[in-house]
Every structure is written in structure tokens, then in C-alpha cells.
Amino acid sequence: MPGSVQREDVEVIYREYGHSVLRRAQRMLGTRHDADEVLQEVFASLIKCPQQFSGQSTITTWLYSATTHMCLNRIRDHKTRARLLAANPPQQDSEPARADSLAMAQQLLARLPRQQAEMFVYYFFDEMTHAEIADVVHCSRRQVGNLLARAAKVLEKEALR
Amino acid sequence: MTHPFSRSRGTDCLSDFLMDQMLVVDGPQEARAHMVSCEMCAERYREFEAQRVAFQTTHPRRELPKTTSPTVGWLRWLAPAMGSLVVAAVTIFYVAGSGGETTTTKGSSRLGFFVRRGDVVSEGGPGTLVRPGDSLQFRVSGTDAKFVAVLSVDGNRLASIYFPSGPRAAYVALSEDRVLPASTILDDVLGKETLFGLFCHAPIELEPVRAQLEQRPDGLQVPDGCEVDTIVIEKRP
Numbered sequence: 001m002p003g004s005v006q007r008e009d010v011e012v013i014y015r016e017y018g019h020s021v022l023r024r025a026q027r028m029l030g031t032r033h034d035a036d037e038v039l040q041e042v043f044a045s046l047i048k049c050p051q052q053f054s055g056q057s058t059i060t061t062w063l064y065s066a067t068t069h070m071c072l073n074r075i076r077d078h079k080t081r082a083r084l085l086a087a088n089p090p091q092q093d094s095e096p097a098r099a100d101s102l103a104m105a106q107q108l109l110a111r112l113p114r115q116q117a118e119m120f121v122y123y124f125f126d127e128m129t130h131a132e133i134a135d136v137v138h139c140s141r142r143q144v145g146n147l148l149a150r151a152a153k154v155l156e157k158e159a160l161r
Numbered sequence: 162m163t164h165p166f167s168r169s170r171g172t173d174c175l176s177d178f179l180m181d182q183m184l185v186v187d188g189p190q191e192a193r194a195h196m197v198s199c200e201m202c203a204e205r206y207r208e209f210e211a212q213r214v215a216f217q218t219t220h221p222r223r224e225l226p227k228t229t230s231p232t233v234g235w236l237r238w239l240a241p242a243m244g245s246l247v248v249a250a251v252t253i254f255y256v257a258g259s260g261g262e263t264t265t266t267k268g269s270s271r272l273g274f275f276v277r278r279g280d281v282v283s284e285g286g287p288g289t290l291v292r293p294g295d296s297l298q299f300r301v302s303g304t305d306a307k308f309v310a311v312l313s314v315d316g317n318r319l320a321s322i323y324f325p326s327g328p329r330a331a332y333v334a335l336s337e338d339r340v341l342p343a344s345t346i347l348d349d350v351l352g353k354e355t356l357f358g359l360f361c362h363a364p365i366e367l368e369p370v371r372a373q374l375e376q377r378p379d380g381l382q383v384p385d386g387c388e389v390d391t392i393v394i395e396k397r398p
Contacts, residue, residue: 019209019216020181058364059332060182105166124166128176136178155166 010046013059018043020060021067027125028071030102031087034080038070061136068121072114075106108155116151123148175202180209186308186363186386270303272311272358272390289394293349299324299341299358301333307360307388309333310367311341312374312381316352316396320374322367323356329364351396361387 021042026035045066046053053062074080084106109117115137122133130141130148137144175183175192183192183206196203274285277296285297299311308330311323323345325331333341359370365384373382383389 014220015217016185016213017181018220019213020177020184022216023209023212024177058182058329060178060185064178064181108166120166122178124168126177127168127170127174128178132176132178 007047010043010050013046013063014043017059017063021063024064024067024126025071028068028106028121029074030084030106034074034084038067038074041070042066064122064126064136068118072109072117072121076110076117108158111158112151112154116147116154119144119147120151120155170201171199174199175206177205177209180206184209184213270301270307270358270360270388270390272356272392273300273302274298274356274392275300285392285394287392287394289392291347291354291394291396292398293347293351293396295347297323297345297347299345299356301341301358301360303360307333308362308364309341310359310361310365310370312357312359312367312371313354314357314374315348315350315354317350318375319350320371322371328368329366330359330361332364347396351398354394354396356392356394357381358390358392359384359387360390 018039022035022039025038026032029035029038042063052066053059075084084103109120112120118137119133122128122136128136130144133144134141173195175195179188179192180202182188196206275298276283276285276289276291277298278292278294285291291297301309309332310325310330312320313323314320324341357374359365359381361384363386365387370381370384381389381391
């Protein structure tokens, strides 16, 4: 069964797709060290629980979902977030703060409900379409739009604080 | 005041998600055409390709955590029963090379199957006689990671997708023989049944393939980027 991937399958997947896990994790977390740890966690997870990948979706879909979950776990853990904040201090400039600042993005993602945070990662970090996001999170395009709109309202309130 | 997140690309531009997929398999025609006309997307794709190559250099072999292979439930009925394979059963169920059965193969990937009837398991092949209620379990082999599907056209010219259960061809690492899960129980439609093993470089949508097979059951129009292996069996009461 494709879902019951063997160890040698994971090695092939690692070689072909590992770069995208590392790139996305580094983009979300900001440090190579944390990105490397997420890379190891994602593939260790696949080895230990191969049935996670059922073959119903593409391997890219599964890896995007797993990487996002693990990165958001780290961002939402307050001790880890403090360490990430120290590694990525907010930019000091005269203009209103933008989420070009990774630290601000992480703080905002930590405040969003989980599903909305995922949507924001896919929409703004990966610049995915609503259809692509719907495919990864297994919901309809309409739900994607609704959740993004709800998240936007939450973040507008946060930005005004 | 709007929230501070923003997107940087044009509405037609490609997402990182699509580009990551295109690094391994061909992307949709529109995406490839866009890459020709959009320097920003083409540049980003080149960056991803360079990162991929660099990763394979800096991470050539990973010490993955050791773990015992999980016992896969769907193999239990197959593996022990192989020890009780009976020559007579093979004789009954196998018809050697006659009656018009054919196997056509393009490429290096292969489709095979096992037949279970009661507690007896036998290996199937071209011209195998099967009965309604028999279980088929498919086996695939090849040399590359491929996206796999198994379809069939039965004696009533109805086409079915036996594997996978989802809408697209499923990823299978074909470094050696792999038995696919979810055995198929044969219905009571009699006559010749043609099995098509489809081995593709992309997770193609299967419903269009199934629909095309029903319109032209005598031949599968092989989708671009796919190989096919065909086996004809016969279902009798």
C-alpha cells in the first residue's frame, strides 16, 4: 500500500522532496537549526507511522501539511517562540510594522486559531490558490475563503492593539 | 487598517506548492506555458531546482530512525496461504496461452495479481479463470517511483477503478514487487475482463481514463507520461 511506505521509500522521498520541507520550515521559523529539526521530525514521523500517508493525496500535499503542523507547533509553544523572537527581532523603522517581519508574522500566527493559521501560511507564505489550499487541508474552496476572511478580521484587531 | 500579511505575485503566477510538484513531475500545460512567459516564476523555479540539487549533495544519505516494519494486515492472508499453494489449484485456474488472452506491456513496469478463493491463494496471469466472489490482490513492479492505478473493463463493457480508492493515481515506490492493498472481490458479471495497470509520472485524474475506457473498451488511450501493462482474465461461474 502506498500509505504503508517502506523505509527505502522514505529515503527516496527525502532525497526528492526534503529540500521543500527545509525551505518552508526555515521560512516559517527563521533559523536553520529549527528548520533542520523539523526536517528530521517530519521524516522520522513518516518512518514511525507510515500509515499517515495513505496515498490518497500526493506526497507534496502530505509533506506541506506535516511541515506546517510541526512549524506551527513550535511557533505556538511560548518558550520556543521566545527563542525564535530573540533570533529574529522585529525590524525597527518608522513605518507601521509589516508582516515582512518574521517575528511579527510568528506572533500573529500564534494568536490565530489553528486552522486559520494553517490557511494563512499556505495563502501568504506559499502563495497557494484557494483550490490548492482546499486540496491540502481537505475542505471546500468556499471554506478556505471563509476561514481566510475570518482570520483577516482577527488579525486586523490584533494589528490595532 | 488591513492585516500586515501580503502576497507578492500576480494572480496568474505559480505557487510554491505547484512549483515543488513540478520539480518532480510534469506540471499542467498552463503552468508550463506561464513559466515561459513569466521571468519571476521562471527565476523562482530555477532557485527551487538549485536548492533541490544542493540538498541532494548536502543530505546524500539520511540516518533515518530505525523502526520495525509494521505488520501489514492485508498481507496476512496472502503470506501464510502462499505456503499452502496447491498445484491442482494452479491447474484449475490457469489457462496457458490460448483463447486470445493477451498481455501488452509498454515500458518496464508490470502488473500482476493473486487470486484468493476460500483459503487457497494462487498467482494469476494471462487467461486466468476466476469466479464471482474471488478476491484479487494486485502486485506491481518496476524501476522508478511511479503513480499507479489499476482499472478494468468487464464482460458488460463497464469500466471500474480497482485501485486506488481516491480520484488520482497513487504514489508507489517501485523498487521491487509491491502488493497493493484493498483486495477486490469480483462481482457476478461473466466473460472476459481486462485489467489495466497504469504507471504514470504524475498523479493523474482517473475518472477521465475510466470514462474513456467505457467508450472504447478495446483499447486504453494511454495518458501522456504513463505506461500501461494489460492482463486479460476470464470470469466463469
